[in-house]
Amino acid sequence: MQWNVNELENWEELRSFVDTALLPIYLYREGKEVSEHAWRMNYLLNVAAAIEQKLKGRVLLYPVSYHFAEEQLAQQTPEGFNFCVLLHFRGDRIRAVEPEQKSNLLMLPVGDEDLESSLRFEVTVDVLYKEIIRHWQQRTSQ
Template sequence: MQWNVNETENWEELRSFVDTALLPIYLYRGSKEVCEHVLRMNYLLNVAAAIEQKLKGRVLLYPVNYHFAEEQPAQQTPSGFVHNVLLHFRGDRVRVAELGTEGSVLTLPVGDEDLESSLRFEVTVDVLYKEIIRHWQQWSTQ
């Protein structure tokens, strides 16, 4: 489920099935050109959307959370989800705010090389969505 009006109209009906929040996090760095930021942010959003499609029915994809890299704020996670998955570019330092005991947090780094390769994109999505499934399986055996 994506964070948009069309898909959230039935939120109350679907709420009991959606236990995972998918939060793409983008850190803006002043050292990069605007065109590079656009490419990177689009890539991150496309990876997140593709993961959500593969795990549809159990995941709510939030809009991108945009920060300036210099600020380094602690990332909040939404309440009411058993699992929170933070998606960010490799090398970005993402700090998570203190959590209660009700849920888990999985941080998944995305490589930022060869962003225009469709093969690289498919491999990235495949690896990351399988990692989420592995996380779910480990959590359920605890």
């Protein structure tokens, strides 16, 4: 489920099935052209959307959270979800605010090499969505 009016119309009836919040986080860094930032942020959003499609029915994909890298980023996670997944580029320093949810929080870094490659994109999505499933299985078996 994606964060838009059409999909959220049925939120109340689907809420009990959606147990995972997926939050893509983009950090703006000095030294890159605006077009490169747009390309990178779009790539991150496309990875998140592809993961959501593979896990449709259990995941609510939030809009991209955009921050400046110089900020001390402490990402708050939404309440009411059994699991929370923060998706970000490798090397970004992000921490979650709620340490008590740490066991159900999954930080997934996305590599930023070769962003034009469709094969690299497919492999990235495949690896990350399987990592979420593994995380679910580990947490529910405990």
